[in-house]
Amino acid sequence: MSLSDHPKAYGTAALVVAFTAGVLVTLGFKDVYPELESRFQEKRRVRARGPAGKRRSSIFWGSAPVTLEDHEQDTADFRSPSDGILEDGIAGCIGSTPLIKLRSLSEATGRTVLAKAEFLNGAGGSPKDRVALGIIRAAEREGLLRPHRGDTIYEGTVGSTGISLAALARALGYRTHICMPDDQSREKSDLLAHLGAAVERVPVAPITSPDHFVNLARRRAAEHTARQADPANGGDGSRGFFADQFESPANWRAHFATTGPEIWRQTGGGRLDAFVAGAGTGGTVSGVARYLKHRAADNGGIRVVLADPQGSGLYNKVRHGVMYAPTEREGTRRRQQVDSLVEGVGVNRVTANFEAGRDLIDDAVRVEDKQACRMARWLAARDGVFVGSSSAVNCVAAVAAALALPPGSVVVTVLCDSGARHLSKFWRRIQEMGLEEEEAVDIVAELGLERQV
Numbered sequence: 416m417s418l419s420d421h422p423k424a425y426g427t428a429a430l431v432v433a434f435t436a437g438v439l440v441t442l443g444f445k446d447v448y449p450e451l452e453s454r455f456q457e458k459r460r461v462r463a464r465g466p467a468g469k470r471r472s473s474i475f476w477g478s479a480p481v482t483l484e485d486h487e488q489d490t491a492d493f494r495s496p497s498d499g500i501l502e503d504g505i506a507g508c509i510g511s512t513p514l515i516k517l518r519s520l521s522e523a524t525g526r527t528v529l530a531k532a533e534f535l536n537g538a539g540g541s542p543k544d545r546v547a548l549g550i551i552r553a554a555e556r557e558g559l560l561r562p563h564r565g566d567t568i569y570e571g572t573v574g575s576t577g578i579s580l581a582a583l584a585r586a587l588g589y590r591t592h593i594c595m596p597d598d599q600s601r602e603k604s605d606l607l608a609h610l611g612a613a614v615e616r617v618p619v620a621p622i623t624s625p626d627h628f629v630n631l632a633r634r635r636a637a638e639h640t641a642r643q644a645d646p647a648n649g650g651d652g653s654r655g656f657f658a659d660q661f662e663s664p665a666n667w668r669a670h671f672a673t674t675g676p677e678i679w680r681q682t683g684g685g686r687l688d689a690f691v692a693g694a695g696t697g698g699t700v701s702g703v704a705r706y707l708k709h710r711a712a713d714n715g716g717i718r719v720v721l722a723d724p725q726g727s728g729l730y731n732k733v734r735h736g737v738m739y740a741p742t743e744r745e746g747t748r749r750r751q752q753v754d755s756l757v758e759g760v761g762v763n764r765v766t767a768n769f770e771a772g773r774d775l776i777d778d779a780v781r782v783e784d785k786q787a788c789r790m791a792r793w794l795a796a797r798d799g800v801f802v803g804s805s806s807a808v809n810c811v812a813a814v815a816a817a818l819a820l821p822p823g824s825v826v827v828t829v830l831c832d833s834g835a836r837h838l839s840k841f842w843r844r845i846q847e848m849g850l851e852e853e854e855a856v857d858i859v860a861e862l863g864l865e866r867q868v
Contacts, residue, residue: 492552508537509544514681519797526817527825534833539579547579549669562588565653569636571629574603581610594632600840633657661696662767670702688824689718691813693760697769704775721779722812724757733779756784757804780812792850803832804841
């Protein structure tokens, strides 16, 4: 009796044959897939280096064209995390941070407010991880650092860059010596010590003083090299390397090579209207601005806004072309440091890294300490995002920038650090202000900003 005489039996046999064929095809395709995936990713990289895609226009474009520079070596220093083993160790955990929507701020402004979660970088937990890795790799290429020789990286920092350097240095075969002002939160210096760094907390001094924490770190590096140069006097031949985060071009180039492209991709090919960031060294805002402005130049551009804390001179530099307003002339204010509770952003000089992108900054927003405190508490209560002072400053400025844009616009900012490093100073002030005892209902009103239709 044939199968054709029994339709049910015929159908069952056909199903078995089809299933077996599917299994065989799948097993064969499995062996080919890695090659196809490799080709696909290569095509994506080629397209990413090509001309910018079309995007909607922005009414704020007006800056001069930007020249895209080739920094392929800088890009090669960073490895995107994958589902496999990170052969680069902790250095492989740097970059590819998520871009998250801050729902409470988006609802409050009627614009989409996105934040680059840089506190999720895997080495030191800040955007300075990118900078530290870029500086170390550049120094190695120039022969200024050699691992496992006893070389020591010296840096003057208020905390985050030092933490990133300390974590990476141990992983890459170096030591670190950090000089920092003694008015910074104790959590930072304690963490540095636990990471194995030598820490010098020094009195606050103006940048013109040889005892300013940055100048002291530069001097310590030179002393190390001189001391270890002579084997006859017990020298081991190791070098002291001054990282020079404020002036080293490896700083802004790290953000040009990684942070900017990531934001571009994560917003679907640059579908954003403004980028908002503060400036400590200036590397983040300059590097990202240089990348985004170039990619968006053909279609109206992207607005770049500086977030600056009270007491910093950069707001006036962007807005008025001078570092100080007439009311802030010599003798009327402190210039040894930024008069702010905020750590990590705001300076009273133009660094080389800030200068690298200063002409690309369209506007600036000055943020008061009380606004930063209210924002930090709001984000913790409404979004479950626990951040430090510089992140709060960025978010206040992001709200101000969003309100100046048409409804439906997209604003991207940066969450630089976790609030865990700011418990004894910034979050203590929030507690003293009684903000943890009350529930704010309108963040725009809390910040003293004007709501626009």
